[in-house]
Amino acid sequence: MTSQTSTEYAKYYVPEKSKLxxxxxxxxxxxxxGAASIMNDMTFGDPGQExxxxxxxxxxxxxxxxxxxxxxxxxxxxxxAGMNSAQLKKSYVLGMFxxxxxxxxxxxxxxxxxxxxxxxxxxxxxxxxxxxxxxxxLWEGFSFSWPLMQTxxxxxxxxxxxxxxxxGSFTSANTSLSFNDAHAWWAWLPLWNTLVLLSxxxxxxxxxxxxxxxxxxxxxxxxxxxxxxxxxxxxxxxMEYHEAYVEYGLTLNAGIYGSTFFMLTGxxxxxxxxxxxxxxxxxxxxxxxxxxxxxxxxxxxxxxxYWHFVDVVWVFLFLFVYIL
Amino acid sequence: MGxxxxxxxxxxxxxxxxxxxxDIGTMYLWFSFAMFILGGFFAMIIRAELFQPGxxxxxxxxxxxxxxLHGLIMVFGxxxxxxxGLANWMIPMMIGAPDMALPRMNNxxxxxxxxxxxxxxxxxxxEGGAPAAGWTFYAPLSxxxxxxxxxxxxxxxxxxxxxxxxxxxxxxATVMNMRAPGMTYMKxxxxxxxxxxxxxxxxxxxxVLAGAVTMMLMDVHFGTSFFSAAGGGDPVLFQHVFWFxxxxxxxxxxxxxxxxxxQIIPAFSRKPLFGYDSMVYAxxxxxxxxxxxxxxxxxxxxxxxxxxxxxxxxxxxxxVPTGVKxxxxxxxxxxxxxxxxxxxxxxIGFLVLFTIGGFTGLMLSIAPADxxxxxSYFVVAHFHYVMVAGAVFxxxxxxxxxxxxxxxRMYNETMGKTxxxxxxxxxxxxxxxxxxxxxxxxxxxxxxYALQFADFNMMSSIGAFIYGASQILFLYxxxxxxxxxxxTSEEKVWDGAEGLEWTIPTPxxxxxxxxxxxxxxxxxxx
Numbered sequence: 039m040t041s042q043t044s045t046e047y048a049k050y051y052v053p054e055k056s057k058l059x060x061x062x063x064x065x066x067x068x069x070x071x072g073a074a075s076i077m078n079d080m081t082f083g084d085p086g087q088e089x090x091x092x093x094x095x096x097x098x099x100x101x102x103x104x105x106x107x108x109x110x111x112x113x114x115x116x117x118x119a120g121m122n123s124a125q126l127k128k129s130y131v132l133g134m135f136x137x138x139x140x141x142x143x144x145x146x147x148x149x150x151x152x153x154x155x156x157x158x159x160x161x162x163x164x165x166x167x168x169x170x171x172x173x174x175x176l177w178e179g180f181s182f183s184w185p186l187m188q189t190x191x192x193x194x195x196x197x198x199x200x201x202x203x204x205x206g207s208f209t210s211a212n213t214s215l216s217f218n219d220a221h222a223w224w225a226w227l228p229l230w231n232t233l234v235l236l237s238x239x240x241x242x243x244x245x246x247x248x249x250x251x252x253x254x255x256x257x258x259x260x261x262x263x264x265x266x267x268x269x270x271x272x273x274x275x276x277m278e279y280h281e282a283y284v285e286y287g288l289t290l291n292a293g294i295y296g297s298t299f300f301m302l303t304g305x306x307x308x309x310x311x312x313x314x315x316x317x318x319x320x321x322x323x324x325x326x327x328x329x330x331x332x333x334x335x336x337x338x339x340x341x342x343x344y345w346h347f348v349d350v351v352w353v354f355l356f357l358f359v360y361i362l
Numbered sequence: 363m364g365x366x367x368x369x370x371x372x373x374x375x376x377x378x379x380x381x382x383x384x385d386i387g388t389m390y391l392w393f394s395f396a397m398f399i400l401g402g403f404f405a406m407i408i409r410a411e412l413f414q415p416g417x418x419x420x421x422x423x424x425x426x427x428x429x430x431l432h433g434l435i436m437v438f439g440x441x442x443x444x445x446x447g448l449a450n451w452m453i454p455m456m457i458g459a460p461d462m463a464l465p466r467m468n469n470x471x472x473x474x475x476x477x478x479x480x481x482x483x484x485x486x487x488x489e490g491g492a493p494a495a496g497w498t499f500y501a502p503l504s505x506x507x508x509x510x511x512x513x514x515x516x517x518x519x520x521x522x523x524x525x526x527x528x529x530x531x532x533x534x535a536t537v538m539n540m541r542a543p544g545m546t547y548m549k550x551x552x553x554x555x556x557x558x559x560x561x562x563x564x565x566x567x568x569x570v571l572a573g574a575v576t577m578m579l580m581d582v583h584f585g586t587s588f589f590s591a592a593g594g595g596d597p598v599l600f601q602h603v604f605w606f607x608x609x610x611x612x613x614x615x616x617x618x619x620x621x622x623x624x625q626i627i628p629a630f631s632r633k634p635l636f637g638y639d640s641m642v643y644a645x646x647x648x649x650x651x652x653x654x655x656x657x658x659x660x661x662x663x664x665x666x667x668x669x670x671x672x673x674x675x676x677x678x679x680x681x682v683p684t685g686v687k688x689x690x691x692x693x694x695x696x697x698x699x700x701x702x703x704x705x706x707x708x709x710i711g712f713l714v715l716f717t718i719g720g721f722t723g724l725m726l727s728i729a730p731a732d733x734x735x736x737x738s739y740f741v742v743a744h745f746h747y748v749m750v751a752g753a754v755f756x757x758x759x760x761x762x763x764x765x766x767x768x769x770x771r772m773y774n775e776t777m778g779k780t781x782x783x784x785x786x787x788x789x790x791x792x793x794x795x796x797x798x799x800x801x802x803x804x805x806x807x808x809x810x811y812a813l814q815f816a817d818f819n820m821m822s823s824i825g826a827f828i829y830g831a832s833q834i835l836f837l838y839x840x841x842x843x844x845x846x847x848x849x850t851s852e853e854k855v856w857d858g859a860e861g862l863e864w865t866i867p868t869p870x871x872x873x874x875x876x877x878x879x880x881x882x883x884x885x886x887x888x
Contacts, residue, residue: 055381070518073517129539132534133463133464137531147573154596159595203502
């Protein structure tokens with residue numbers, strides 16, 4: 039260990055002063071302030087009153103995205119200029135890995151909520167076990183099944199008949215999006231979505247094989263297919279949401295089934311959008327900028343990890359939201 | 363590129379645009395102290411109101427806002443950032459790294475904090491006032507019955523989480539990737555170990571908190587029913603999600619404190635730390651257990667008996683690794699050549715008072731007994747013994763211990779010791795009587811109380827004012843040291859101190875270890 043002299047050790051690049059952090063903060067704080075104001079206008083505000091919430095939000099968001107764009111541009115330039123030692127590259131690898139882990143934990147919270155409701159809360163509200171006493175007192179007549187097609191509120195005769203404080207009106211859907219309620223397997227969108235997303239993980243892997251072999255056209259082709267599949271997924275999800283809202287009456291107000299359904303699939307869809315954007319940028323970097331080599335393509339690799347992560351989340355969603 | 367020996371830039375831009383771990387550490391430390399003063403000011407309002415029974419100064423709604431903001435600001439604004447600041451300053455110097463692994467992101471993690479806390483504090487002036495549901499913001503108080511400002515609060519929590527996650531990713535990448543050759547994991551100073559494990563905890567649970575507040579946001583604005591039984595959800599769901607974050611969170615606060623104490627006690631005992639390996643394993647065990655004990659905060663909420671039992675026994679298990687730590691610190695001091703400079707005094711104060719806090723925690727872990735203690739002042743006393751005498755005392759110790767290395771000047775020892783003794787007396791006067799009033803049934807978060815609690819509450823309030831005043835002395839001592847303290851240029855400021863940070867010049871140069879130091883393989887960890 040002592041034989042390691044300092045000259046053998048490549049210098050770790052520590053950037054000098056940078057305005058990125060302060061700019062990103064300004065953008066971020068403006069956009070959250072704007073977003074919170076928009077929601078408060080919507081829920082508590084006076085509908086006739088003009089506010090500048092949207093302006094603040096969009097301005098902040100634009101500035102934030104522009105800063106991030108610039109931030110990534112600078113790091114890419116540094117890498118191309120050869121400033122990144124192998125050790126620094128490993129820092130980026132670790133950073134991406136633990137970022138994805140934090141995303142896993144974010145979904146864990148919502149899956150946890152889903153399981154808690156399905157396994158414990160539902161039966162309790164329906165009168166089962168020690169926790170079931172509230173059924174006779176507050177929710178008489180409520181019985182539990184999943185997907186929940188009648189909320190406790192509806193069971194007692196609507197928001198007006200409810201014995202405890204009214205915090206909204208929760209009207210169930212008439213049909214769920216579960217497999218059991220599908221009229222035909224081929225008309226069941228989640229199945230197609232699963233096929234699309236699983237094959238996109240496969241094409242993403244093919245793209246990776248392409249760049250590893252130094253075959254840029256193969257890389258570009260399969261990456262473009264992956265991005266396209268991502269878009270198809272989002273298109274199908276849009277159709278599904280439309281169907282849910284318009285035909286099935288499955289909305290955010292449809293009780294806990296609607297809440298968990300939209301929370302899980304919505305955040306997943308948002309992550310698909312993010313992953314797709316990341317991959318699209320890598321595609322543009324390769325097509326326009328001729329960037330990436332067989333042994334230096336971390337921008338793509340990180341995006342592909344993210345893409346596989348999104349795919350794995352979908353497998354769990356498919357299982358626990360749509361099938362079981 | 364010829365930029366090897368840049369000093370700091372001049373003026374404000376040095377701080378705004380810096381990528382230097384020492385600058386960022388300094389900003390974290392000053393910011394957290396400012397938040398400590400603000401949160402402390404709210405505590406003074408609480409104690410002034412409780413000085414006598416009956417409503418004295420503020421109306422109950424405002425009192426609730428004070429308890430809420432006091433907790434939020436102390437946890438997220440004072441204690442957590444202070445240890446992140448310490449991590450920034452010390453980890454690169456302790457493992458022989460030139461800086462943190464991702465320096466620009468490091469700066470971003472810090473700069474998110476000031477405007478976010480400004481926004482959080484500004485909720486006080488919004489219509490309907492600040493959120494008032496307590497720092498644990500249980501639904502439906504924080505959803506159905508919350509003031510509109512709760513929306514801003516939710517987004518503040520989101521970006522604070524973002525800052526914490528980025529800060530922790532940085533710490534993980536630094537520790538895993540930036541250690542000097544020969545600095546193996548089991549040679550790392552314990553402060554680095556405790557922070558590494560803390561960072562894992564943060565990356566694991568901050569996103570869960572983000573999930574909890576997102577569900578709140580949806581319930582408040584978009585008609586979902588996560589926390590509403592009428593739609594098939596459950597308000598208790600909030601408590602589960604919150605405490606899945608919240609319990610690891612309290613270890614996030616205390617583990618770096620353990621690290622600090624494990625650095626300082628050996629230095630002033632002039633002996634290596636007793637049981638280094640067991641300290642590492644104990645820290646990891648505590649971290650693991652923290653994920654499976656969350657519902658001990660909710661014994662009275664109506665859980666199945668099997669749940670109560672599981673969480674009770676799992677919680678009691680934590681006493682084992684924590685006991686290992688306490689015994690190791692005591693054994694380190696055993697037959698050591700002890701001296702009692704200010705950092706050591708704070709560490710011994712920590713050891714005694716944290717142990718008391720640990721024992722009351724053990725009392726609270728007993729589910730049937732907790733039905734009596736729950737939400738009483740006994741709980742308030744318990745967690746202030748671990749948060750204040752645990753985290754804040756160790757933070758004070760850390761500042762006195764490393765300040766000479768940071769600024770090349772020695773603090774005034776008499777003033778430091780005075781600070782310790784006033785803090786120690788003020789703290790115990792504040793919180794020790796709260797055990798008694800709590801056991802006798804005084805509930806927390808209520809601005810008024812029954813007459814029989816009057817004497818103890820007056821003692822508590824006087825103690826709080828004393829403790830608060832002692833922090834002004836601390837501030838004065840730190841500033842006086844930086845401005846006009848006795849210069850010192852000894853590399854090893856404390857003769858018993860071990861570790862790489864004591865091998866570099868004093869004051870620590872702007873850039874350290876641009877080329878990694880050589881680690882003597884025979885040399886044990888420090």
